[in-house]
């Protein structure tokens with residue numbers, strides 16, 4: 593191609609790659625288009641529809657003409673609803689100045705990185721991590737520093753592990769609990785230590801609680817916001833309506849934190865997307881104030897699927913699966929398959945399962961741990977059972 597026909601991209605783009613979770617989804621849909629019946633454990637999105645009351649609120653917003661720009665950080669009703677949520681859960685007396693709503697939790701995470709990182713600043717990220725954390729840090733000019741959690745510890749990060757990633761250039765830590773992909777939940781006492789570590793070392797703890805409602809076995813979701821009054825400049829919480837209320841397509845998330853950080857994020861957002869969709873915001877108010885029974889129904893389905901899935905995976909020779917504390921993912925170790933029929937890594941395992949069993953999983957390399965694959969159980973129990981049967985057959989055929 594002649595040089596004049598090439599697009600010259602900024603060098604920062606050369607350090608990031610498209611989200612690998614979307615890549616597997618694309619491959620699976622390609623197979624489906626060819627008529628293959630694919631069991632898809634790939635998607636990180638609920639298989640439920642958005643609850644009726646939320647959809648009704650959105651339709652009402654349209655009919656009432658609520659279709660114009662709102663304040664950049666979100667309308668008063670939505671931010672008030674978020675303030676109330678944190679008041680009810682953690683006894684906090686926040687104001688709207690502590691809250692910015694945006695086009696998904698993903699955008700707010702991106703905005704935090706852009707607002708706090710200078711070139712060369714380091715961000716400690718426990719692995720396995722959600723795919724976008726490191727790329728967002730890199731796009732913002734920072735350097736991700738990974739610390740590895742282990743299956744033996746059920747992937748739960750500790751303050752000591754996080755501290756081992758600290759240097760004089762550490763500016764932030766990104767913690768995600770419940771974790772995508774491992775399902776690990778940081779325990780309250782440990783979280784307190786991590787908050788204290790960040791506060792004492794001048795690092796911002798970016799706490800992604802996207803999966804906060806999905807915590808199992810009688811455990812409780814712990815939030816950094818429990819200690820916000822003590823350490824307001826050491827933390828920011830990121831929330832999303834995508835998973836809790838099956839609203840992935842509505843694109844609504846938020847950040848809660850120090851007013852100065854929130855003001856900077858709103859400023860940045862005013863030059864990129866402005867406010868999140870006005871209609872989604874009204875739907876979000878209905879979600880946050882709605883009947884908890886809707887979330888409960890989804891929760892119970894995940895409980896049932898997880899109860900069946902984890903032992904079933906552990907029965908497949910060569911797979912090892914820790915019991916995940918939360919979210920809707922399992923992260924089995926598949927290392928024992930390496931070396932069989934030319935399989936070298938988790939990408940090869942995913943490709944083999946897709947080709948031999950028409951089962952889509954996401955390679956662990958996307959999340960910074962190559963010995964594993966991720967399966968989402970946000971799909972029907974019937975599909976889960978069929979998918980595991982096929983996986984078992986394909987893996988046994990490897991010998």
Ligand SMILES: Cc1ncc(COP(=O)(O)O)c(C=O)c1O
Nearest residue numbers: 696697698722772802832834845
């Ligand atoms: C850990 C985690 N954080 C944030 C997000 C972003 O969610 P959204 O942008 O849909 O609010 C996701 C979505 O998959 C996620 O898994």
